[in-house]
Amino acid sequence: MLEVRYASSNKDAKSYDTMRLREEFHIDGLFQKDEIKMVYSHIDRIIAGSVCPVEKELKLEVGKEIGAEYFLERRELGIINIGGSGIVTLDGEVQELEKGDGLYVGKGIKDVVFKSVDPGKPAKFYINSAPAHASYPTVKINVKDASPVKLGSKEELNQRTIYQYVHPNVCQSCQLLMGMTILEDGSVWNTMPCHTHDRRMEVYFYFDMDDDAMVFHMTGEPKETRHIIMRNEEAVISPSWSIHSGVGTKKYTFIWGMVGENQTFTDMDHINNKDLL
Numbered sequence: 125m126l127e128v129r130y131a132s133s134n135k136d137a138k139s140y141d142t143m144r145l146r147e148e149f150h151i152d153g154l155f156q157k158d159e160i161k162m163v164y165s166h167i168d169r170i171i172a173g174s175v176c177p178v179e180k181e182l183k184l185e186v187g188k189e190i191g192a193e194y195f196l197e198r199r200e201l202g203i204i205n206i207g208g209s210g211i212v213t214l215d216g217e218v219q220e221l222e223k224g225d226g227l228y229v230g231k232g233i234k235d236v237v238f239k240s241v242d243p244g245k246p247a248k249f250y251i252n253s254a255p256a257h258a259s260y261p262t263v264k265i266n267v268k269d270a271s272p273v274k275l276g277s278k279e280e281l282n283q284r285t286i287y288q289y290v291h292p293n294v295c296q297s298c299q300l301l302m303g304m305t306i307l308e309d310g311s312v313w314n315t316m317p318c319h320t321h322d323r324r325m326e327v328y329f330y331f332d333m334d335d336d337a338m339v340f341h342m343t344g345e346p347k348e349t350r351h352i353i354m355r356n357e358e359a360v361i362s363p364s365w366s367i368h369s370g371v372g373t374k375k376y377t378f379i380w381g382m383v384g385e386n387q388t389f390t391d392m393d394h395i396n397n398k399d400l401l
């Protein structure tokens with residue numbers, strides 16, 4: 125299933141009510157058994173989605189929206205498995221991904237097939253894909269190979285480690301950047317102090333949450349902030365003009381993916397807390 129969403133202007137988004145904000149930016153219904161769900165956003169043409177093979181093998185297919193012979197004809201793909209052991213087969217070559225493992229798949233791979241090792245403990249593949257102009261090698265990224273950046277402090281309730289998976293420090297890609305942020309026990313804030321980066325949009329995917337837990341995800345321009353309530357295994361699109369930051373009622377982890385003009389991670393436009401409205 126592929127759902128298409130168009131881009132929203134910062135001028136229009138100011139007047140969105142809760143439901144409209146969710147319609148434009150919030151993604152739920154991920155990880156349905158034996159299904160692939162994808163959202164194709166016209167914001168930098170990122171595709172974010174889930175692949176949840178249980179009994180069946182699932183193959184990436186293309187429709188008219190992509191206009192290619194096969195999914196990765198002119199795209200690249202990042203995968204992180206958040207479930208049980210899984211297998212991704214790339215033109216017949218087998219890659220095994222345990223929980224937390226990632227895979228970068230370059231342009232030109234024709235057959236991408238997903239399956240679970242044990243249907244009793246299905247794999248859950250979270251995916252991000254972006255248009256690509258060049259083919260870079262497939263790279264498997266274990267959590268331990270991802271490049272860690274420690275941020276925050278106990279006092280600010282935002283102590284966390286950002287693991288860069290698809291990033292120039294780890295592997296080559298055309299435009300995709302992807303990683304996972306893990307919070308320390310008792311820290312509830314991510315990406316606060318917050319930032320924007322007009323050169324890249326971003327998608328956050330929240331997981332490893334209890335059923336009754338929520339993350340209040342902050343969105344909007346720095347002086348027009350709104351929130352979107354996130355529950356386990358839901359994602360949210362952040363246009364380049366928007367902040368993206370969250371606070372949890374209980375513990376959570378999230379995967380971030382960025383697509384756009386550049387790949388520089390440290391070029392964000394930091395926003396001072398006192399300037400937020």
Ligand SMILES: O=C[C@H](O)[C@@H](O)CC(=O)C(=O)O
Binds near residue numbers: 305
């Ligand atoms: O532009 C960078 C992205 O928003 C994330 O990498 C930030 C993040 O995971 C965090 O601060 O917790």
Ligand SMILES: [Zn+2]
Binds near residue numbers: 326392
């Ligand atoms: Zn960001």
